[in-house]
Amino acid sequence: MSGRRGGNRIRGPQSALTDFLAANNISAAQIRDDYERRRREAEQDAGNAGEGPSNAATEQTEDEALAVAAQAEEAEKKSKKRKRTEEEAIDKIKKAKATKKGKGKGKKKGKKDDLDDDNDDDADYDDDFGMYKKAKPVPGQLEHCDICNKRFTVTPYSKEGPDGGLLCAPCGKELSKDLKKEQRAVTKAASTGKKRRKVESDRLDGIAVGGAKSLSQLCIQKVAQHHDDIEELGDLPQSVLERLSEIFSKKRVMKSKTLPLFLRPDLDSVVVHDAAYLEEEDYQQIFAIVPNVRKLVLSNTCQLKDGAIDYMLERCHDLRHIQLYAANLVQEGMWHRLFREAGAKLEVLKLKWLDAAFEDLVVRDMVKYCPNLERLKLKLCRRLGEDAVVSISDLPELKHLSLQISQDVSTPTLVNLIEKRGSGLQTLSLEKFIDADDSVLEAIHENCTQLSKLRLSENDTVTDAGYTALFTDWDNWPLTFADFNSTRDIDNNNSEGPEDAIGLASSGFRALMEHSGAALKHLNIASCRHIELSAFMDVFNGAQNYPLLEHINLSFCNRADTSVVAGIFKSCPALKQLVAFGCFDVQDVVVPRNVALIGVPRAQDAIEQFGIGIGVDEAISRMVEVAA
Amino acid sequence: MASETDYVTLISKDGFSYVVQRSSARISPVLKRMLDPTGAFLEAKDNTCILQDMPGIVLEKVCEYFYYNEKNKDARDVPEMDIPTELCLELLMASDYLDI
Numbered sequence: 094m095s096g097r098r099g100g101n102r103i104r105g106p107q108s109a110l111t112d113f114l115a116a117n118n119i120s121a122a123q124i125r126d127d128y129e130r131r132r133r134e135a136e137q138d139a140g141n142a143g144e145g146p147s148n149a150a151t152e153q154t155e156d157e158a159l160a161v162a163a164q165a166e167e168a169e170k171k172s173k174k175r176k177r178t179e180e181e182a183i184d185k186i187k188k189a190k191a192t193k194k195g196k197g198k199g200k201k202k203g204k205k206d207d208l209d210d211d212n213d214d215d216a217d218y219d220d221d222f223g224m225y226k227k228a229k230p231v232p233g234q235l236e237h238c239d240i241c242n243k244r245f246t247v248t249p250y251s252k253e254g255p256d257g258g259l260l261c262a263p264c265g266k267e268l269s270k271d272l273k274k275e276q277r278a279v280t281k282a283a284s285t286g287k288k289r290r291k292v293e294s295d296r297l298d299g300i301a302v303g304g305a306k307s308l309s310q311l312c313i314q315k316v317a318q319h320h321d322d323i324e325e326l327g328d329l330p331q332s333v334l335e336r337l338s339e340i341f342s343k344k345r346v347m348k349s350k351t352l353p354l355f356l357r358p359d360l361d362s363v364v365v366h367d368a369a370y371l372e373e374e375d376y377q378q379i380f381a382i383v384p385n386v387r388k389l390v391l392s393n394t395c396q397l398k399d400g401a402i403d404y405m406l407e408r409c410h411d412l413r414h415i416q417l418y419a420a421n422l423v424q425e426g427m428w429h430r431l432f433r434e435a436g437a438k439l440e441v442l443k444l445k446w447l448d449a450a451f452e453d454l455v456v457r458d459m460v461k462y463c464p465n466l467e468r469l470k471l472k473l474c475r476r477l478g479e480d481a482v483v484s485i486s487d488l489p490e491l492k493h494l495s496l497q498i499s500q501d502v503s504t505p506t507l508v509n510l511i512e513k514r515g516s517g518l519q520t521l522s523l524e525k526f527i528d529a530d531d532s533v534l535e536a537i538h539e540n541c542t543q544l545s546k547l548r549l550s551e552n553d554t555v556t557d558a559g560y561t562a563l564f565t566d567w568d569n570w571p572l573t574f575a576d577f578n579s580t581r582d583i584d585n586n587n588s589e590g591p592e593d594a595i596g597l598a599s600s601g602f603r604a605l606m607e608h609s610g611a612a613l614k615h616l617n618i619a620s621c622r623h624i625e626l627s628a629f630m631d632v633f634n635g636a637q638n639y640p641l642l643e644h645i646n647l648s649f650c651n652r653a654d655t656s657v658v659a660g661i662f663k664s665c666p667a668l669k670q671l672v673a674f675g676c677f678d679v680q681d682v683v684v685p686r687n688v689a690l691i692g693v694p695r696a697q698d699a700i701e702q703f704g705i706g707i708g709v710d711e712a713i714s715r716m717v718e719v720a721a
Numbered sequence: 722m723a724s725e726t727d728y729v730t731l732i733s734k735d736g737f738s739y740v741v742q743r744s745s746a747r748i749s750p751v752l753k754r755m756l757d758p759t760g761a762f763l764e765a766k767d768n769t770c771i772l773q774d775m776p777g778i779v780l781e782k783v784c785e786y787f788y789y790n791e792k793n794k795d796a797r798d799v800p801e802m803d804i805p806t807e808l809c810l811e812l813l814m815a816s817d818y819l820d821i
Contacts (some may be wrong), residue, residue, distance in 0.1 A: 096803040305789060305790045305793040305794070305799050305802075306799075306801065307795075307811065307821060308783070308786045308790075308815075308816035308819075308821045309815070309816040310811060311786075311801060311802060311804055312804060312809045312810075312812050312813035313813065314801075315804045315806065316809055316810065319806050319809075322806070323810075327810060327812065327814070328814070329813065329814060330814075330817055332817075333813060333814075333817050348783075392761060533757065596786055597786070602783070
């Protein structure tokens with residue numbers, strides 16, 4: 094008795110039962126509290142609906158079937174209940190701390206309560222036996238681990254096991270590692286920042302501009318996600334198969350294992366945009382399974398070798414379209430053989446990124462053995478030069494020609510090419526012919542009458558007068574695709590350019606739109622920085638109408654400003670995409686419906702802005718208000 | 722000629738029938754043409770389309786997609802509809818057939 098003086102928290106037993114419990118380290122007060130709380134919750138839950146499947150449906154409204162609405166309600170109730178349980182857990186923890194038990198005890202009770210709430214019977218059952226459950230031992234005591242049954246000393250940091258008891262240190266560490274992995278997986282799946290970026294990236298790819306994605310798109314994404322689990326693709330039609338192969342290539346999962354999904358004996362085209370992981374056997378498999386292939390598209394085919402081409406020539410006798418990008422392990426002899434044996438039927442040939450083995454002589458052989466070649470694309474083949482262009486001029490059936498040759502090609506050669514083949518050409522694309530001059534344009538003017546796609550880019554010799562002369566009184570029908578990007582004078586000392594403008598400038602631009610405005614679909618005048626504001630205003634002034642124009646790129650035309658953009662919206666009813674990087678006078682644009690405006694920056698805005706469901710007229714009137 | 726009802730019926734291969742709003746079924750150009758009252762198709766008269774190749778579970782997801790699409794037509798940053806993995810290949814074929 095003399096021991097009980099100020100500050101001494103040891104109390105004597107209140108009753109015989111409490112005495113007995115205390116001797117076994119069980120706190121009667123705590124048991125009473127827990128029982129009261131459990132009873133309270135049981136009463137409240139009796140009023141709630143039972144547990145439904147937790148559907149994270151928060152965005153569905155009355156349009157959906159009633160079942161889904163009911164599910165949404167249940168989900169709400171469950172989240173309310175979860176919140177309540179959380180609050181109570183916090184209370185328990187506080188109480189537990191007050192009674193000097195570990196934090197684990199609070200959690201433990203929380204879990205038990207959840208289980209109890211499911212079933213009223215359980216609560217009653219537990220009530221009777223609650224007092225016999227062993228309480229958490231105080232730190233400092235010895236205890237057996239729940240998982241491995243080893244004896245260890247209880248510390249304030251002892252982790253709690255799945256059955257409610259405590260764990261020894263190593264088991265506890267393992268458990269927390271597993272928990273952390275789960276948590277990370279959950280947060281990764283639910284990270285909203287990533288979702289938004291993905292939505293914007295899809296929009297830039299032109300997949301979804303406003304509104305929901307198409308069902309095909311959603312399914313293809315899902316398939317690509319689970320590419321590991323797919324056994325076979327069944328009877329999908331060829332177009333869907335090609336879209337799927339595009340997505341697989343994009344995600345870099347086109348490997349030996351997934352390739353067979355796309356190979357069926359009845360197909361007539363094999364399209365693999367990323368064949369970097371495919372090896373010798375895979376190529377042979379392609380030709381073995383699909384011997385009737387007519388269109389063969391293999392990009393990034395770094396591992397394609399002579400043996401595979403040999404097998405291809407043996408098996409596939411119907412090849413019409415060959416597109417091999419980066420096939421650098423194929424030797425020169427094999428190229429010669431390819432053209433000799435398969436050249437007769439070949440109609441389309443597209444080769445990029447070729448190096449030592451592909452030289453002018455090979456091109457000469459190609460022209461000799463492929464008389465039916467209609468489409469030819471040769472870009473970034475390091476060894477090709479003047480002779481190659483000379484040879485190409487002799488292809489009789491050529492309709493579509495696309496060249497990017499790094500070695501110097503003299504202008505007369507180009508002129509010769511156009512004079513010989515110009516009348517039959519529907520597509521002409523000459524990239525990076527830096528020294529080509531006005532005579533090339535004259536040749537086009539004289540000889541080409543069937544062109545629908547014209548590209549002359551990255552050139553700093555052709556003058557504006559040349560472009561004007563080309564488009565004035567030209568017998569050709571209106572172009573659908575015009576690309577003159579990066580045609581301007583490159584002289585760092587004279588940024589305004591010379592008096593007689595070089596590259597596509599004001600008068601050339603006016604002439605181009607006058608000639609082709611009615612049929613133009615794609616217009617690319619990026620970096621044609623000598624085009625003056627007056628020219629833009631004359632062309633895009635709302636009175637003119639360009640009914641088919643869908644894609645415009647006027648990046649780095651720094652004379653363009655907001656009124657030009659407004660004029661574009663007015664003049665181009667079919668506009669889908671307007672790219673305007675580096676146009677610093679374009680500000681405060683209100684984008685109408687279905688239009689994607691890319692590249693107009695303010696520090697805080699998104700780099701792309703999308704139409705927000707308003708019409709063109711309303712958008713323009715809003716812009717006028719802002720400007721005023 | 723039958724007048725345009727608000728709802729149409731879609732019947733699957735295994736006999737399940739789904740009643741959906743006409744405006745949402747019209748999202749598929751195929752169904753739109755089938756149900757067009759000015760056309761002479763039997764489907765337009767009965768306001769019913771029988772889809773011979775589609776199992777019921779797939780058709781159910783398709784109907785769900787109709788409503789999801791119609792609801793989110795003008796919205797931005799739309800959350801994607803959930804598609805169970807087992808269904809996705811058949812659903813892909815169905816979406817290709819219906820052109821949605």
